[in-house]
Amino acid sequence: MSLPDASPAVKSGSPARTLGLVTAVAMVVANMIGTGVFTTSGFLLADLKTPERVLFVWVLGGVIALLGALSYGALSRRIPESGGEYLFLSRTLHPSLGYVAGWISLLVGFSAPLAAAAYAFGQYAAPWTGPVSAQASGSLLLVLFCLLHAFSIERGAWVQNLAVIVKVVLIAGFIAFGALRLPELPALEPTTVPAGTVAVSLVWVMFSYSGWNAAIYIGGEVRDPERNLPRALWIGTLLVMGLYVTLNAVFVYAAPVAALAGKLEIGRLAAEALGGRGWGIAVTLIVVLALVTSVSSMMMAGPRVYAQMANDGYLPQRLAAEAGQPPRNGMLLQLALALVMLWSTTYDGLLTYIGFTLGLSTALTVAGLVRLRRREGASVQVPGWPWVPFAFLTAIVVITVLTIQMRPAVSLYGLATLALGWVVWRVQQQMRSRPG
Numbered sequence: 270m271s272l273p274d275a276s277p278a279v280k281s282g283s284p285a286r287t288l289g290l291v292t293a294v295a296m297v298v299a300n301m302i303g304t305g306v307f308t309t310s311g312f313l314l315a316d317l318k319t320p321e322r323v324l325f326v327w328v329l330g331g332v333i334a335l336l337g338a339l340s341y342g343a344l345s346r347r348i349p350e351s352g353g354e355y356l357f358l359s360r361t362l363h364p365s366l367g368y369v370a371g372w373i374s375l376l377v378g379f380s381a382p383l384a385a386a387a388y389a390f391g392q393y394a395a396p397w398t399g400p401v402s403a404q405a406s407g408s409l410l411l412v413l414f415c416l417l418h419a420f421s422i423e424r425g426a427w428v429q430n431l432a433v434i435v436k437v438v439l440i441a442g443f444i445a446f447g448a449l450r451l452p453e454l455p456a457l458e459p460t461t462v463p464a465g466t467v468a469v470s471l472v473w474v475m476f477s478y479s480g481w482n483a484a485i486y487i488g489g490e491v492r493d494p495e496r497n498l499p500r501a502l503w504i505g506t507l508l509v510m511g512l513y514v515t516l517n518a519v520f521v522y523a524a525p526v527a528a529l530a531g532k533l534e535i536g537r538l539a540a541e542a543l544g545g546r547g548w549g550i551a552v553t554l555i556v557v558l559a560l561v562t563s564v565s566s567m568m569m570a571g572p573r574v575y576a577q578m579a580n581d582g583y584l585p586q587r588l589a590a591e592a593g594q595p596p597r598n599g600m601l602l603q604l605a606l607a608l609v610m611l612w613s614t615t616y617d618g619l620l621t622y623i624g625f626t627l628g629l630s631t632a633l634t635v636a637g638l639v640r641l642r643r644r645e646g647a648s649v650q651v652p653g654w655p656w657v658p659f660a661f662l663t664a665i666v667v668i669t670v671l672t673i674q675m676r677p678a679v680s681l682y683g684l685a686t687l688a689l690g691w692v693v694w695r696v697q698q699q700m701r702s703r704p705g
Contacts, residue, residue: 288487288490288491288492289492290497292430292491293501293505294484294500294501294505294508295434295566296483296487296570297482297483297484298433298437298508299432299483300481300483300567300570301477301478301479301481301509302436302437302509302512302559302562303386303477303480303559303563305473305474305477306477306513306516307552307556308534308535308536309476309535310323310521310535311529311534311535311538312473312531313473314526314530315530316466316469317467320518320521322467323517323521324514324517324518326467326470326471326474327513327514327517328510328514329474330471330474330475330478331478333471333661333664334478334481334510335506335507335510336658336660336661336664337481337482337635338481338482338502338503339499339502339651339653339657340634340635340638340661341481341482341485341635342500342502342503342652343649343652344357344361344634344637345484345485345494345498345499345502346495347649348360348488349488349495349498350488350489351485351486351488351489351574351576351577352485352488352577352578353370353378353482353485354630354631355368355371355574355577355578357370357485357637358633358634360637361634361637361640361641362633362636362637362640364694365694365698366633366637368578368691368693368694369687369691371574371577371578371583371584372690372693373630374571374630375574376606376686377683378627379567379570379603380571380603380607380610381607381610381623382479382563383411383564383567383568383603383610384407384608386407386560386563387408387564387607387611388403389556390403390406390557390560390561390564391403391404391406391407394557396553404612407611408608408611408612410560410561411564411568411607411608411611412604414564414568415600418565418569419597419600432561433562435558439555440512440516440555440559441512443519443551443552443555444512444519447519447523447539448515448519450543450544451522452522452523464671465671465672465675468667468668468671468672469672469675469676472621472668472676473624475628476624476627478509478510478513479623480563480566481506483566484502484505485502486571486573487569487570487573489573489577490573519543521539523538523540524539524542528542536552536556537553539552568600568603571603572588572595572600572603573599574599575596575599576596579599583697621672621676621679622682622683625669625672625676625679625680628668628669629669629687631661631665632665632669635658635661639655639658639659639662642654642655
């Protein structure tokens, strides 16, 4: 049985497949390594009490992300096109759920993280930007990369790949030198941590891991997608998982827990504890580079979702991309939304909201894979079937339920975002069905 059509009509031609495996892996790495890994563990220490528990949560989050990457790889092999969760859900479950996923991508998946990353960039770059506000320097960064990726697909990818390689080398260098300077590890003191606290901690960690699915958003522009897309997802996720766990091991053991717990700038504090002010400046530079590449990858990926939705008639046709060209109007829309969020909201509270909402979207997508496999049988190749997708779904459901218990207000915002997206889709359908 063939996949159901996502929409009444597909209106534009397919994009040129000009991107290779390296670019797809770089997209995953750049999307994943942002501000979260350099800021989260201080708050995790405050809640989880010991470095060992913090590292356990980072490992567990990486395993969940890898399960998701393997599941998405199976979907990308079956549906090797751009569009992300919007396309997958439209084809496997129902167009309404695909629309909701696209709605989430527009507001939560890309625009909100772009605003958060741009603001963090402005804060970290403050020593070099002088009196310029964080919002102003962050806005300049957003505009710069919008122009870069709107100008040329290949040139934008080349800059992206080079920046990602430099970032990974710098992080690996810091891990190597930091590990040699770590003090003697303290004795482990047993403490009890509620399951709900662990679940909320996982939401923060999963936000840092978000982006493991980034390659699917440019699936229609990747060469040999049935082979390269699944490989890019699991290779990028494994690479980042290794970097995250070892980097955070350096962070949490660099100084006493009391000096790091609850601190946003744990990366800088850990570096200064190990090597003085010079090391603190070096880590700040690495964070800035991580934020720059994260902004670049999101600016590149997000508009592909809006273009696919425009192709299917759910967004204005002006957001669709011409064959072989980047979706420039989608980039301008995303830029406008990110700038509004950057200048009108605060950084606090965004992380839990983003992580919670995106978790629901990925869970629905993997549920779509399960349905597709049951409908089409073994022709849909799923690694570790059925354990891999069901383990991912179980983890996300448990995290979601416990997060609702621990953070009901933020969870309500996430659920309201999904509900509003469905209402907008329903209104569109009613307007289409009216005669004349």
